[in-house]
Amino acid sequence: MNLESIETPYYLCDEKLLEKNLKILDDVQKRSGAKIIVALKGFAMFSTFPLVAQYLYGCTASGLYEARLAKEEFCKYNENAEVHTYSVAFRENEIEEIAKVSNHIVFNSPNQFNKFVLKVKEINPKIHISLRVNPEYSSAPSDIYNPCGVYSRLGTSLSNIDENMFQYLDGLNFHALCEENTDALEAVLSVFEEKFSKYFKNLKYINFGGGHHITKKGYDIDRLIWIIKEFIKKYDVNVYLEPGEAVGWETGYLVSTVLDVFENGMNIAILDTSAEAHMPDTLAMPYRADVRGAGVSGEKKYTYRLGGNTCLAGDIMGDYSFDKPLTVGKRIIFEDQIHYTFVKNTTFNGIKLPSLVLKKLDGSVELVKEFGYEDYRNRLS
Numbered sequence: 559m560n561l562e563s564i565e566t567p568y569y570l571c572d573e574k575l576l577e578k579n580l581k582i583l584d585d586v587q588k589r590s591g592a593k594i595i596v597a598l599k600g601f602a603m604f605s606t607f608p609l610v611a612q613y614l615y616g617c618t619a620s621g622l623y624e625a626r627l628a629k630e631e632f633c634k635y636n637e638n639a640e641v642h643t644y645s646v647a648f649r650e651n652e653i654e655e656i657a658k659v660s661n662h663i664v665f666n667s668p669n670q671f672n673k674f675v676l677k678v679k680e681i682n683p684k685i686h687i688s689l690r691v692n693p694e695y696s697s698a699p700s701d702i703y704n705p706c707g708v709y710s711r712l713g714t715s716l717s718n719i720d721e722n723m724f725q726y727l728d729g730l731n732f733h734a735l736c737e738e739n740t741d742a743l744e745a746v747l748s749v750f751e752e753k754f755s756k757y758f759k760n761l762k763y764i765n766f767g768g769g770h771h772i773t774k775k776g777y778d779i780d781r782l783i784w785i786i787k788e789f790i791k792k793y794d795v796n797v798y799l800e801p802g803e804a805v806g807w808e809t810g811y812l813v814s815t816v817l818d819v820f821e822n823g824m825n826i827a828i829l830d831t832s833a834e835a836h837m838p839d840t841l842a843m844p845y846r847a848d849v850r851g852a853g854v855s856g857e858k859k860y861t862y863r864l865g866g867n868t869c870l871a872g873d874i875m876g877d878y879s880f881d882k883p884l885t886v887g888k889r890i891i892f893e894d895q896i897h898y899t900f901v902k903n904t905t906f907n908g909i910k911l912p913s914l915v916l917k918k919l920d921g922s923v924e925l926v927k928e929f930g931y932e933d934y935r936n937r938l939s
């Protein structure tokens with residue numbers, strides 16, 4: 559199958575690039591002694607799990623459906639893989655199934671802990687129990703992605719700790735980073751240790767959460783390894799990391815086609831994709847996606863505002879310049895659109911969801927999934 563024949567829009571995940579990330583993460587595991595699990599929230603393309611499961615120890619899930627996906631689609635490629643399930647609040651009618659498919663369960667609050675801990679242990683005596691704590695310190699780049707801001711609902715802060723919980727706890731989790739380097743991790747760790755290390759004595763592990771931008775160029779991998787090794791030495795516990803973004807980072811792109819070009823004060827090109835529906839974080843974070851072969855506004859001869867094919871006025875990818883004029887039918891490629899894209903995309907405005915394409919290690923291309931009218935309709939009544 560060749561790429562020209564695949565109808566746009568589609569996301570393409572390139573296994574070679576994914577394997578490059580997995581090898582970096584595996585190097586961290588091997589040299590530091592930490593275990594790394596993938597956060598399905600950020601990367602869940604399970605047609606890649608035969609590859610991912612060769613490197614990572616399991617998955618972190620945010621609730622029943624992600625936990626089931628981990629159990630059904632990841633563990634079959636690695637029978638020792640671990641499913642860690644955290645939820646801000648577990649539901650009574652789901653806890654039994656969650657306990658059955660999870661190796662670790664992470665509670666968000668003492669209330670939730672007290673409500674479910676005995677039941678969960680009864681259903682799955684081997685399950686590990688953890689509590690997410692909130693160090694109340696973070697340098698996350700924007701409020702919407704800061705789990706430790708004021709009035710945060712994510713994790714138990716020191717003042718809410720009930721010491722009785724520790725007779726059951728195997729570990730503690732924190733998650734305070736977002737796309738950050740080791741300086742941010744060290745800052746969080748020092749606050750976390752200051753507040754919570756008095757409780758480490760009988761714990762088996764500490765989970766450092768996600769947000770470690772390990773596979774980004776310039777990330778200080780040697781420093782991360784040093785931090786983890788020191789931590790393990792100091793407290794005699796295992797360490798987990800659970801990145802999502804770092805797994806899917808720069809592993810593929812979104813391909814679209816120009817449907818129309820016109821001028822209204824400036825040149826405008828309409829694409830068969832949508833920032834709002836298919837590249838959600840470009841508007842939520844927000845950030846500007848790179849377009850292959852394009853420059854910033856005015857850098858090259860022909861500048862266009864690239865817009866989505868929905869009625870939302872703000873459905874705009876940004877202004878980009880090109881060496882040649884854009885024409886209808888031209889393909890436009892948005893770089894790095896795998897993590898946090900199709901896990902979050904929508905059919906807003908009835909727009910077609912992009913297909914999912916996998917470029918395999920051997921170079922062959924597989925159209926994994928196409929979406930149609932039924933995918934739109936079935937959610938609406």
Ligand SMILES: *Cc1c(COP(=O)(O)O)cnc(C)c1O
Nearest residue numbers: 597600733767768769801802803
């Ligand atoms: C979002 C999240 C992650 C993954 O974060 P990334 O920024 O994708 O690495 C890990 N753990 C928890 C608890 C999360 O909420």
